[in-house]
Amino acid sequence: MKLYQNEISSATSRVRIALALKGLTAEALPVSILGEDAESRQSAYRTVNPQGLVPALLTDNGVLITQSLAIVEYLDEVQPEPPLLPDTAEDRAQARSIALAIAAEIHALLPPRIGLHLKAAFQADADAVAAWSRHWVGEGMAAVEAIIAGRRQGAFAVGDRPGIADIFLFPQAISARRMGFDLSRWPNIAEIVGRLEAIPAFQENAPAPRK
Ligand SMILES: N[C@@H](CCC(=O)N[C@@H](CS)C(=O)NCC(=O)O)C(=O)O
Structure with missing residues (x-):
């Protein structure tokens, strides 16, 4: 591959x-x-x-x-082992909801092409683009915190083993922290991320900081 x-x-x-x-x-x-x-x-x-x-x-x-x-x-x-999706259909739906809330609703508003277009089409400066990103991360992560809290039953975002929801949550949370957000404002996310940071697969594959 x-x-x-x-x-x-x-x-x-x-x-x-x-x-x-x-x-x-x-x-x-x-x-x-x-x-x-x-x-x-x-x-x-x-x-x-x-x-x-x-x-x-x-x-x-x-x-x-x-x-x-x-x-x-x-x-x-x-490669079915270890499984990245939970065991029940409802929990699999919850995991995909969290993944999509991050990928489709938060992250989609943040990549470089968005900032470039805000600058080119709307004369946004770097501060305005940063404020845009902070807005969508703050609002979006608060919603993700509520979605997780609403049905959380285990050590991770959905259940007791790390899976798709955690895989999407972790990089977004690391990037939110780099933007200046204190993760403790989202207690479930902060606790889960703390646990994920102790797992090499997560820790070693976090997004690198922008230079
Ligand atoms: N929904 C896509 C998002 C992919 C995406 O936006 N990738 C960014 C990097 S994180 C990118 O390639 N950006 C290029 C650009 O914005 O010009 C996915 O989940 O794969």
Whole structure:
């Protein structure tokens, strides 16, 4: 397998954590994502992934899978142990709800292309883009905290083993902390993240800080 990725990418971090939990490896194919001239915006990479996003996983059969949730679920299917989804249909739905609340509602408003467009189309400066990101992270993580708290029964976001919900939660929480949020304002998230930070698969595959 080969993984188009970037070390600062929170969405890439999800896939790297899943690979590590499964004991799988993928050859890293770095794609730059910052700035107007980033490789993610060039036609060479767009012919690989028309969305111009990382991560994208090239399987051993030469099939490209885009979108981190699809990639993580693919890995869970081809390597079922340890399972990344909970045992009951309701808990699996809860895990996917948390993953999507992060990927589709919070993270989707934050990547470099969003900031570039806010600057180009609406003359937003760096402070305005930062305020935009803080707003959506603050509002979104408060909602995720409530979703987790509403049905939490174990040590992790859903149940007693780390899974898809934690894989999506962890990089977003690390990035929120780097933005200046004190995670203790979200007590369940803070406790879960503290536990995940002690697990090498999570700790070693957190998104790298932006330089
Ligand atoms: N929903 C996608 C999001 C992917 C995404 O936005 N990736 C970012 C890095 S974290 C990216 O490639 N950004 C390039 C850009 O914004 O130009 C997923 O979960 O894979």
